[in-house]
Amino acid sequence: MLSPYLMVSSSSSSSSSSTTHFRARIRETDRQSAAVAAHTTHLPPSGVSALSLCHHRLSTDSTPAASSRHGRRLYPIMAVLHYTLDFKLRAPADVSATVRGLQSIFQEQEMTENVHDSEGHGYLATFVGKNGRFAILRMHSHGLVTFDLQCLDGDDVAQVDNLLNALEKKLKALLDGNIQRIKRLPALIRGSDVDRYWPTADGRLMEYDIDEVVYEKDSAYQNIKILHSRQFGNMLILNGDVNLAESDLPYTQAIMGSGKEHYAGKEVLILGGGDGGILHEAILVQDCVPVLKKFAEQGRTFDYVINDLTAVPISTAPEEDSTWEFLRLILDLSIRVLRPGGKYFTQGNCVNLTDALSEYEKLLGRLSCKVDFSKEVVCVPSYMELWVFYTIWKK
Amino acid sequence: MLSPYLMVSSSSSSSSSSTTHFRARIRETDRQSAAVAAHTTHLPPSGVSALSLCHHRLSTDSTPAASSRHGRRLYPIMAVLHYTLDFKLRAPADVSATVRGLQSIFQEQEMTENVHDSEGHGYLATFVGKNGRFAILRMHSHGLVTFDLQCLDGDDVAQVDNLLNALEKKLKALLDGNIQRIKRLPALIRGSDVDRYWPTADGRLMEYDIDEVVYEKDSAYQNIKILHSRQFGNMLILNGDVNLAESDLPYTQAIMGSGKEHYAGKEVLILGGGDGGILHEAILVQDCVPVLKKFAEQGRTFDYVINDLTAVPISTAPEEDSTWEFLRLILDLSIRVLRPGGKYFTQGNCVNLTDALSEYEKLLGRLSCKVDFSKEVVCVPSYMELWVFYTIWKK
Incomplete structure (x- = not known):
C-alpha cells in the first residue's frame, strides 16, 4: 500500500511532473491498513511525451533517502x-x-x-x-x-x-x-548487509544486482526500503515486494494507455501515484474512499481514472475476501465517476498468476455498472516478469 | 556460437521472415569452433513493421523441437x-x-x-x-x-x-x-528434470518459470536446449546461456535500429541471424569469414551490416585474446564492406559488464578504418537484465 492518505493537488496544466506515478504492486492488502491516495489534475497537452522528462530519480535531495545514503558496499560483510x-x-x-x-x-x-x-x-x-x-x-x-x-x-x-x-x-x-x-x-x-534476493510475484528466486541500501524504515503501515540496483537504479521495495525502479518508465507508459491517449484538456483522476513523492503540488488530505463517494454523489465525472494503487491481490484465499470487496468498492466508485467513453487504467498482476487475474476479471462482471475491458502484457524492467495492465470502460 | 556455417539466401524483397533473427549472446567463443553465419538480402519496404509478423514460434512443425515435445510437467520428479x-x-x-x-x-x-x-x-x-x-x-x-x-x-x-x-x-x-x-x-x-536456473551474464541466480524441456541435444559445437517458459514462451539456450525467447521482439527491434531506419531498397548484410532456423530461404554454405573477405576484396558494399553473432565476450582474460582478435577481424571486414553513411548494428553485453564493454569500445578505436559509435540500453524480456546494443559507422 502506497500511502494511507489522500492526495489532492491544485489543478496543474503545465507541470510535467504531475503526470508521473509508478506502480503499486500489492500482494496482500488489508481493509484496515489499506488506504488510498487520490490526485486530481489536468494533464498537459503533451501528456505522454512529457513522461520521459519526469521519470525522477527517487533519491533527490528532498527525500529521506539522500540523507541516509552511505558508502557503497559491493559485497556483503560477514555473510x-x-x-x-x-x-x-x-x-x-x-x-x-x-x-x-x-x-x-x-x-x-x-x-x-x-x-x-x-x-x-x-x-x-x-x-x-x-x-x-x-x-x-x-x-x-x-x-x-x-x-x-x-x-x-x-x-x-x-x-x-x-x-x-x-x-x-x-x-x-x-x-x-x-x-x-x-x-x-x-x-x-x-545474511549479507545488502539483501539481493527479491522473489517474483509468482514466487521465483531472483538475485538482483543490489549494491547499496539507500533507505530503510518501518512505517506504521509497512516496511519501506530503497535499494540501489546497478542496472535498474534505485528501487522501492514495500514489505519485500519490488514496487518500482528508476528503470520502469514502461510501467508508467502502460498505466497511461501506452501512448494511445490524448490527454490534452482532459480531466484525470489518479488513485495512488504517490510513490517517490513525485506529485509536486500534492497536499496530503485524507482517505480517498470518502472523496470518491463524494464525487460519485455530486455526479462529478472524469475522462480518465488511473488506479495506480491496489490491483489484483496475489491470493484468492477466503481470508482475503475483504481485500476483494475493498477492490470492488474502489472499482465501483471509480466507474461511477467515469464519463461515458472514458477509460479506467490499472495494473493487474504477474502474467503467470492466472487465477488471481481471472478472479479480477470475474469481479469486473459484478460491478453495479456494466463494463468491458482489454489487457496488455508489458515487460517492466525491474520486475523480471511480465505484467498485465487493464483498460476498463463503461459498456 | 550459432552455427558453424555461412548462410546465403537468394535475395528476397517480399518475405517478411527474412528480416527476423534473434540474438546470439555469446559468453565464451573459441576461434576454432567459432564460425559465422552470413545472410544477404534486400529487406521489404516496411522492414520494421514486418517484424511483428515474423516473430516465429520456435516449435513449429518444421523444427526438431515439435517432434520431441512431450507432456508438460509442471514440477520436477525426484528432485x-x-x-x-x-x-x-x-x-x-x-x-x-x-x-x-x-x-x-x-x-x-x-x-x-x-x-x-x-x-x-x-x-x-x-x-x-x-x-x-x-x-x-x-x-x-x-x-x-x-x-x-x-x-x-x-x-x-x-x-x-x-x-x-x-x-x-x-x-x-x-x-x-x-x-x-x-x-x-x-x-x-x-536435480529436477526441468532445470529452472539460468544465471544472468553477470553471474546472478535467476529462476525461470520453465515447465517443459522441448528439445535438448549436444551438437558438434555446443549444447542446444529449447525450454518452455510460461511467460516468455520457448527459449533457446546454448551452452547454458539464454539466447532468445519468443518474448524477445525488443531484441530484434534494437538490433535493427529501433524503428529509426528506412530499409526500403537497401542492401543489408546479416551476420548470424540463424537461430531458430528462421531464414526460410537460407542455404548452408560455408564459414563466413572468407565470404566477408571476398566481398571486401571485390569492393562490394552494403547500406547496413547487422551482426547478430558474436559481440562482446564476457571475459577479458588474457587466454581469451584469440576471441577478441576474431571479433576484430569480423568487425574490420564488416566496416570495410559498409558504405559511407551506412550503419553496423550489433548487440553488446549485459549493462553491468562494464569492463567487457570498455574493452569492446577500445577495440573500435583500433580498427583499420576510423569509426564512431552510439549505444542503447534495451530491456529484453527473457534476459532479466538490461542489454547494450551498438550502432557503429565510418567517421
Missing part, C-alpha cells in the same frame, strides 16, 4: 556464501567407489568427515573444515549427487574455488558415462 | 527441494538458550540431532529426519543464524511447511528484539 554443485545421473551410482574416489580431496582440505545414518535414503556425509567451512555430500538412491559448501564471506576464494573445481573434476571422472546434467549455481549470499 | 531460513541478528545470540528453545521442534519431527565441532566457528548441528529430510542449524558467532532443510520432492508439503513455520515462529520469539532481518527464500529445486 555466508552457500555453493551448490549437483550431478544428475542417468542411473544410481556406485556409492562406495565414488566416496572412496573423493576422499583425498577432503583430506587435502583437512576436513573432518562425519557419515550419517540417512535412514535408508542414500549416502549422507558432512565435513567440517577450516575457516568455518562446512560441506554436505549426498548421493541419493535415485541417482542424484548433491554437494553443498558453506563458507564465510572473506574466506580464501581461491581455496574454495579449488575445492569445488577439484570435486567437480573428480566426480566427472568417477561418474563418467552416467552424467545427465552438472549444475553449479552462483553462490547464495546469506 | 531435492532445498529450503533456507536465515535470521540476521543485531548482536550474537545466546546459543544454549536458543538451541534449548528449538529442541522440542526437532523432537516432534523425530529428527536425529548431531552436534558438530565447528572448530571455533559458532554452533553447528545437523538433523536427519524421515523421508530423507536433512537439516542444518548454524549459529554463527557474528550474529547470523542459518537453517537449511533438504527434502525430497514428493515429501509431505504440509509437514515441511509446518517445520519451517514452527522454527521461524520459535526463533522469532527466542531472538525477539535482536532481529535485523528474516529471510526465507523460495526453495532451490535441485
